[in-house]
Amino acid sequence: MREAKDALVLLLAGGVGSRLNILxxxxxxxxxxxxxxxxxxxxxxxxVMNSGLTRVGVLxxxxxxxxxxxxxxxxAWDFTGRTRxxxxxxxxxxxxxxxxxxxxxxxxxxxIDFIRGNQSEQVVILSxxxxxxxxxxxxxxxxxxxxxxxxxxxxxxxxxEIHQFGAGIxxxxxxIVDWEEKPEEPRTNLASMGIYVFDTEYxxxxxxxxxxxxxxxxxxxxxxxxEKQVYAYPFYGYWRDVGTIQSYWDANMDILHADSGxxxxxxxxxPNTEADGRAMDRAPARFxxxxxxxxxxxxxxxxxxxxxxxxxxxxxxxxxxxxxxRDSVILEDSVIEAGARxxxxxxxxxxxxxxxxxxxxxxxxxxxxxNREYPTHLYSGITLLGKGAAxxxxxxxxxxxxxxxxxxxxxxxxxxxxxEHGGIF
Numbered sequence: 391m392r393e394a395k396d397a398l399v400l401l402l403a404g405g406v407g408s409r410l411n412i413l414x415x416x417x418x419x420x421x422x423x424x425x426x427x428x429x430x431x432x433x434x435x436x437x438v439m440n441s442g443l444t445r446v447g448v449l450x451x452x453x454x455x456x457x458x459x460x461x462x463x464x465x466a467w468d469f470t471g472r473t474r475x476x477x478x479x480x481x482x483x484x485x486x487x488x489x490x491x492x493x494x495x496x497x498x499x500x501x502i503d504f505i506r507g508n509q510s511e512q513v514v515i516l517s518x519x520x521x522x523x524x525x526x527x528x529x530x531x532x533x534x535x536x537x538x539x540x541x542x543x544x545x546x547x548x549x550x551e552i553h554q555f556g557a558g559i560x561x562x563x564x565x566i567v568d569w570e571e572k573p574e575e576p577r578t579n580l581a582s583m584g585i586y587v588f589d590t591e592y593x594x595x596x597x598x599x600x601x602x603x604x605x606x607x608x609x610x611x612x613x614x615x616x617e618k619q620v621y622a623y624p625f626y627g628y629w630r631d632v633g634t635i636q637s638y639w640d641a642n643m644d645i646l647h648a649d650s651g652x653x654x655x656x657x658x659x660x661p662n663t664e665a666d667g668r669a670m671d672r673a674p675a676r677f678x679x680x681x682x683x684x685x686x687x688x689x690x691x692x693x694x695x696x697x698x699x700x701x702x703x704x705x706x707x708x709x710x711x712x713x714x715x716r717d718s719v720i721l722e723d724s725v726i727e728a729g730a731r732x733x734x735x736x737x738x739x740x741x742x743x744x745x746x747x748x749x750x751x752x753x754x755x756x757x758x759x760x761n762r763e764y765p766t767h768l769y770s771g772i773t774l775l776g777k778g779a780a781x782x783x784x785x786x787x788x789x790x791x792x793x794x795x796x797x798x799x800x801x802x803x804x805x806x807x808x809x810e811h812g813g814i815f
Contacts, residue, residue, distance in 0.1 A: 397530055398510040398590070399443050400498060401434055403518030404451030404481075404491055409634045411767050412776040412794055413738060417456040419633070420518035423721050423739070425645050425654055426689040426704050427661045429460055430632060431518040436659040439467040441526040443514065444474035447504050449497045451481055451490060459665055466662035479504060493604030494584075499597040505590065513593050515586040515606075521641050522629035523657035524585070529623050533587040539618025540592070540611070542566065543585030545625045554631075555581035556607035558622050566620045571607045580622060582607065583629055592618055628652045635767055635774060639736060642702045642719045646685050672705050680711075696726070704739075713743075718750075727783070737775040738795070744783035749773055752811055756789045759811040768792065768812075781805070788813065 407419025414422065420431035438446055446469060450457055463469070464476030479501050481490045491497035498505075498515065505513060512533065514526055524543065533541040544558055557578050559568040570576060586606065588596075596610050603609035614620050628651035632638045644650035672691030677683065682697040691706040696713035706723040709715055713726045717734045724741040726732055732743060733750035734757075743749060750773045757771030768774060768790040775781070776795030780803070787793065788811035796803060809815055 396510055397443055397512040397514050397526075397587075398505060398508045399438050399446045399514045399516065399526075400479075400501070400505075401431075401438070401446060401448045401516045401518050402494055402497060402584075403431060403448050403457060404454070404497065405517075405519065406452045407519065407633055409767055410638060411635060411764060411774060412792060413635075413638070413736070413774070414453070415795060416453065416777065418450065418453050421457040421460055422632075422638070423704055424521070424632065424638070425642060426687045426702055427663065428654060428659060429661070430521065431457065431460070432661050433521050433523070433654075433657075433659055434516050434518050435461075435464075435467045436657070437522070437524050437526065438514075438516070439469070439660065440658050441524075443526060444469065444471075445508050445510075446476040447479045447501060447508075448476060448518070449479045449491065449501065451497075454478070454480065460662055462662070462665065466664070467660055477504070493608075494606045495597065495610050496604040498593070502594060502597060505594065510590050513588045513590050515588065517584040519633060520584070520629060520631050521652065522583075522625075523627060523659070524625065526587075529585070530587055532623050533621070536565075536621045537619060538587075538621045539589050540614045540620045541587040541623050542611070542620065543583040543625050544580050544622040545583060545629060546579050547581045549576055549579045552576040552579055552581055556611065557581055560622050564622045564624065566615055566622055569607075569612050569615055571612075583625060585623075587623075589618075635736065635772055636770055639719060639772055643700070643717070645687060645702060646700060678711070681709075696728075710745075734771050734789070735773045735775065738777040738779070740778045741775050742780040744781055744785065746784045747781045748786045749775065749781065750789060751786055752789045756811045759788075759790060761790045761792060761814060762812045763814050764792065785809075791815075 403420040407414045424430050469476040557570045558566040558580050559578050630641045632641050644652045675688045675692040678695040681694045685700045686698045687702045689705040693708045695711040696709045699716045701715050701718045703720045704722040707720045708725045710728040712729040715732045719736045721739045726743045727745040729746040730743045731748045735750045761768035771789045773791045775793045778796040779793045786808040790812045792814040
């Protein structure tokens with residue numbers, strides 16, 4: 391029997407992730423920064439590395455350049471060497487029978503030649519946009535022990551959330567006997583994590599059929615249940631799909647609480663600090679006399695002169711004297727000037743907030759006023775600032791607002807004095 395490390399990994403990283411709004415306006419969802427030093431995809435790549443798997447294909451599609459720059463040759467996750475490697479697999483546009491990836495199964499189908507060129511008994515299929523820690527070696531061993539054709543990572547979720555997932559009905563041996571894809575009236579609370587182990591032979595057979603079958607949850611898995619033994623692999627740890635602004639903010643806040651179950655350092659999650667050529671040159675964070683920092687993560691290169699409360703700051707963030715950052719996620723090289731206040735906000739890279747400006751003002755009632763253009767994206771009070779946005783001094787921005795990325799110079803972009811709750815600019 392082959393060792394589990396001989397399994398081939400295919401990592402799906404091409405989704406649009408539109409519910410992350412302007413955070414994915416210029417990057418793929420898996421490339422979104424997370425937890426100070428990381429990007430979302432670092433969790434899946436590190437799980438693969440820590441499981442001893444060495445051959446990886448990363449399927450990209452939507453705005454892949456930042457993701458490709460981040461992954462590079464895979465050296466940050468030890469995927470370089472004679473018997474190991476990572477390969478970027480874009481859609482085969484321009485070929486006679488190919489098009490952009492139409493779904494998860496179609497993406498794998500378009501890369502059958504990669505599977506055949508990397509012989510393995512099993513193929514592990516993952517998503518690149520989840521926050522979790524898992525030993526895939528154990529899952530592969532479970533798959534082999536069950537003599538399964540397909541094994542699916544699954545976990546219990548509240549029934550009120552099961553409509554977002556594929557749902558499996560299992561017997562006493564954890565064999566999946568029925569499947570519901572995003573059910574409105576679920577019969578189970580056992581949800582798919584989007585993690586699959588396939589016997590390679592069966593995967594190739596399943597993908598050789600009707601080309602209209604484009605999705606695993608909708609098409610391939612229901613048919614597999616009829617043809618092969620399909621098992622649920624139970625998972626009990628921390629797992630979160632950070633596909634919305636709310637879940638992204640929640641997961642960042644979870645890092646600040648020891649009892650939340652998420653611990654990137656203990657999990658051995660490895661970032662690529664050299665990807666942009668600047669992170670490796672950062673000095674340690676500097677805390678000025680008189681500053682206040684409580685329940686927060688402060689990354690290298692940051693300068694804290696003011697107050698930071700319950701917040702996550704990426705490298706190079708500057709908080710000037712008298713400024714207050716609370717319950718917020720601030721990405722790389724942003725500056726909060728003296729006397730400014732940032733409350734319950736997510737700020738993309740290189741945001742500049744002028745002196746005395748207020749981002750996220752308003753009481754509990756204001757938090758319930760959803761964004762007018764994107765009411766399902768911003769509805770709990772979180773305000774979102776795009777990359778490079780420059781907020782003028784003394785400007786006031788309310789709850790559930792969106793400031794689009796700054797595509798003009800500061801002199802050309804004329805801001806209002808105040809942006810009311812639920813507004814967009």
